[in-house]
Amino acid sequence: MSILPLFVAIPLAGAFLTSLLGRRFKGLPDILSNLCTASLCVISIVSIGMVRGGSTLVYKLGGWMPPIGISLVLDGFSSFMLVTVNLVALLVNIYSINYMLRYTAKWKFYTLFLLMIAGMNGVVITGDLFNLYVFLEIAAIASYALVAFGIEHEELEASFKYAVMGSIASSFILLGIIFLYSYTSTLNMADIGRVLLDKGPGRIIGFIIPMFIFGFGLKAALVPFHAWLPDAHPAAPAPISAMLSGVLIKSLGVYALCRILFNVIGVGESLSLVLMFLGAISMVVGVFLAVGQWDLKRLLAYHSISQIGYVILGIGLGTPLGILGGLFHLFNHSIFKSLLFLNSGSVEYATGTRDLQKMGGLASKMPVTGTTNLIASMSIAGIPPFNGFWSKLIIIIAAVQAGRFGYAFWAVLASILTLASFMKVMKYGFYGKLNEAFNNIKEVPLFMRLSVVILAIICVAGGLLLLNGIFLEGARDVLLNGTKYAAVVLRAVK
Amino acid sequence: MSKGPKEAGMTLIVKTITRLTVGLILLYGIYIVTHGHLTPGGGFAGGVIIALSFIHLTLAFGKEVALKKLSKEGTSILDSLGALIFLAIAILGFTGGYFFLNFINKGVPFRLLSAGIIPLCNIAIALKVGAGLFAIFMGLVFLKILDKDKK
Numbered sequence: 321m322s323i324l325p326l327f328v329a330i331p332l333a334g335a336f337l338t339s340l341l342g343r344r345f346k347g348l349p350d351i352l353s354n355l356c357t358a359s360l361c362v363i364s365i366v367s368i369g370m371v372r373g374g375s376t377l378v379y380k381l382g383g384w385m386p387p388i389g390i391s392l393v394l395d396g397f398s399s400f401m402l403v404t405v406n407l408v409a410l411l412v413n414i415y416s417i418n419y420m421l422r423y424t425a426k427w428k429f430y431t432l433f434l435l436m437i438a439g440m441n442g443v444v445i446t447g448d449l450f451n452l453y454v455f456l457e458i459a460a461i462a463s464y465a466l467v468a469f470g471i472e473h474e475e476l477e478a479s480f481k482y483a484v485m486g487s488i489a490s491s492f493i494l495l496g497i498i499f500l501y502s503y504t505s506t507l508n509m510a511d512i513g514r515v516l517l518d519k520g521p522g523r524i525i526g527f528i529i530p531m532f533i534f535g536f537g538l539k540a541a542l543v544p545f546h547a548w549l550p551d552a553h554p555a556a557p558a559p560i561s562a563m564l565s566g567v568l569i570k571s572l573g574v575y576a577l578c579r580i581l582f583n584v585i586g587v588g589e590s591l592s593l594v595l596m597f598l599g600a601i602s603m604v605v606g607v608f609l610a611v612g613q614w615d616l617k618r619l620l621a622y623h624s625i626s627q628i629g630y631v632i633l634g635i636g637l638g639t640p641l642g643i644l645g646g647l648f649h650l651f652n653h654s655i656f657k658s659l660l661f662l663n664s665g666s667v668e669y670a671t672g673t674r675d676l677q678k679m680g681g682l683a684s685k686m687p688v689t690g691t692t693n694l695i696a697s698m699s700i701a702g703i704p705p706f707n708g709f710w711s712k713l714i715i716i717i718a719a720v721q722a723g724r725f726g727y728a729f730w731a732v733l734a735s736i737l738t739l740a741s742f743m744k745v746m747k748y749g750f751y752g753k754l755n756e757a758f759n760n761i762k763e764v765p766l767f768m769r770l771s772v773v774i775l776a777i778i779c780v781a782g783g784l785l786l787l788n789g790i791f792l793e794g795a796r797d798v799l800l801n802g803t804k805y806a807a808v809v810l811r812a813v814k
Numbered sequence: 815m816s817k818g819p820k821e822a823g824m825t826l827i828v829k830t831i832t833r834l835t836v837g838l839i840l841l842y843g844i845y846i847v848t849h850g851h852l853t854p855g856g857g858f859a860g861g862v863i864i865a866l867s868f869i870h871l872t873l874a875f876g877k878e879v880a881l882k883k884l885s886k887e888g889t890s891i892l893d894s895l896g897a898l899i900f901l902a903i904a905i906l907g908f909t910g911g912y913f914f915l916n917f918i919n920k921g922v923p924f925r926l927l928s929a930g931i932i933p934l935c936n937i938a939i940a941l942k943v944g945a946g947l948f949a950i951f952m953g954l955v956f957l958k959i960l961d962k963d964k965k
Contacts (some may be wrong), residue, residue, distance in 0.1 A: 325904075325913035332901055340894035343887075382907065417878035 324379040324392045327441040335434035342427025349427040350417050355402045364402040371399045378812045387511045396794025399574050401444040408566045408658050409437050415771040416559045433646050436462035440571040449790045450507045456482040460486050467556045479553035485548040488532035493535035496528045512805030513584045540573020543602040546625050553621035558665020565624040566658035583805035595636030600730050601628030616664045627653045630713040634715040644796045645714030652707040656699040659775040663693045669760045681754030685761050690750045692776040699779045701739035707782025822876030832874035833878035839867040851929040857939025865947035889949045896941030
């Protein structure tokens with residue numbers, strides 16, 4: 321029995337059991353969803369060992385042979401994303417035990433949360449293009465509902481905006497899939513790759529690629545398509561902001577985009593330039609918009625755009641070092657950005673405000689939150705020895721090696737501005753004079769502290785991942801192999 | 815039907831016709847679901863028709879009558895059960911070695927009891943879609959009432 325289908329089956333079972341039983345048994349949703357995410361985290365870590373040495377596993381759903389049946393594919397890149405998604409999901413879930421008591425109907429939250437995880441895991445593990453679209457919609461629709469979870473004016477407006485823009489993006493993705501299907505007469509991703517190699521890229525490929533870049537770029541919040549993100553992230557409950565920024569924009573956006581462009585269609589020189597340009601412009605515009613913000617969560621949301629820019633810039637460089645840096649930054653960003661969003665939730669939990677100008681001196685009252693936030697701020701700003709430093713360093717070195725001095729310069733500049741804006745967060749939020757109104761606030765409850773401390777430890781120790789190659793290099797090799805993906809998968813089927 | 819004080823809905827003509835047809839619509843939905851593997855239709859289409867029979871009741875008699883037949887909690891339970899049954903069928907495929915394997919004897923083609931797990935999947939999908947669609951419709955109805963109360 322293979323573990324591949326479990327990545328989708330476990331969260332789906334958890335979601336529907338929660339919705340069936342959660343209303344009657346009060347403690348059950350907490351236990352059930354934590355068990356689900358913990359087991360997902362364990363099997364995703366097991367999956368790293370299964371793809372060691374660049375092997376690829378293909379699972380035939382229902383025993384049907386892949387070009388006709390649906391297949392699930394586990395390779396280095398999927399395994400890397402599964403670990404990222406499920407690790408963050410587990411820690412966010414632990415945090416939600418205490419945090420979501422602020423809202424009514426916790427079991428509804430868990431149902432949607434697990435559905436979103438099922439969608440993201442499905443996108444990552446599937447080997448079928450239409451299946452990818454279905455899982456993408458599951459995750460996206462669950463996230464529209466989760467953004468609106470507070471059902472206040474602000475939440476509903478943000479959710480509606482997100483839903484409209486997300487649906488337009490999904491339509492473009494679907495249209496791209498339809499054109500690709502009409503050209504290749506198959507939906508299996510490996511088989512599409514094979515047909516494209518045989519048939520040669522026709523003129524229609526030039527029409528399909530912009531559709532995918534627009535569709536997945538909107539899910540990833542790259543700059544011309546980022547308008548939904550600064551509204552959706554602050555409006556959602558803090559654990560969901562952490563999930564959206566930490567893993568949703570990556571698994572639905574960056575992963576799907578890279579998988580299709582690199583492994584199915586194949587990246588040429590011009591496409592690489594487009595990706596680098598989109599990455600650089602997101603990086604710079606995001607950080608410039610972030611510096612002026614006073615709403616803590618909105619500031620973090622703009623930084624998500626900026627950091628996704630780094631990831632796309634690194635991957636777009638196309639050199640082994642660049643891709644390694646981009647993927648490493650993807651992992652690091654999901655850790656420190658979810659930590660920052662969880663901390664912003666802790667601050668809101670304790671003080672009831674997100675406005676930096678009303679805070680001040682919170683580190684004295686909330687030592688755990690203050691310390692972990694300092695660690696995360698230094699990670700995102702790229703201070704050694706935290707994990708963000710190493711990945712940014714690799715991206716910048718890779719850009720210099722590739723002769724892209726301009727992009728290297730913009731990456732350094734964006735990093736400095738990131739440092740400036742997080743100095744602002746720490747100064748106004750956590751240090752300085754304590755606001756009189758917050759004299760009797762307390763540190764947040766146990767599970768919220770536990771989850772942020774674990775994330776902070778990963779931030780400190782994250783750089784060590786570079787020493788052991790399996791995790792990152794497995795993912796890098798899949799992207800470097802490019803359109804050889806088709807041959808690898810089709811061979812693994814037999 | 816006696817005229818209680820809470821009885822809402824449309825005129826006598828609509829109510830009479832509804833009383834005559836609503837059972838047939840439900841039966842037709844069940845037919846579409848159970849013959850999903852033989853004739854056009856299946857779990858989704860049949861589920862929609864089953865939901866329509868309840869929505870028909872709501873439109874003609876008002877929401878109290880429809881909710882007496884199928885309460886909000888009942889809808890939610892059926893909805894989750896449908897999904898769980900579908901997932902259980904998929905996981906039972908592991909007995910034969912594959913997720914979603916058609917592990918039941920496929921029988922003679924074009925008989926009612928054939929095609930292995932497909933009819934069971936159709937029934938699960940019909941539960942999910944029927945209950946889900948009715949729940950969405952009721953959700954919109956309640957939203958409308960809340961809106962009216964505010965004004």
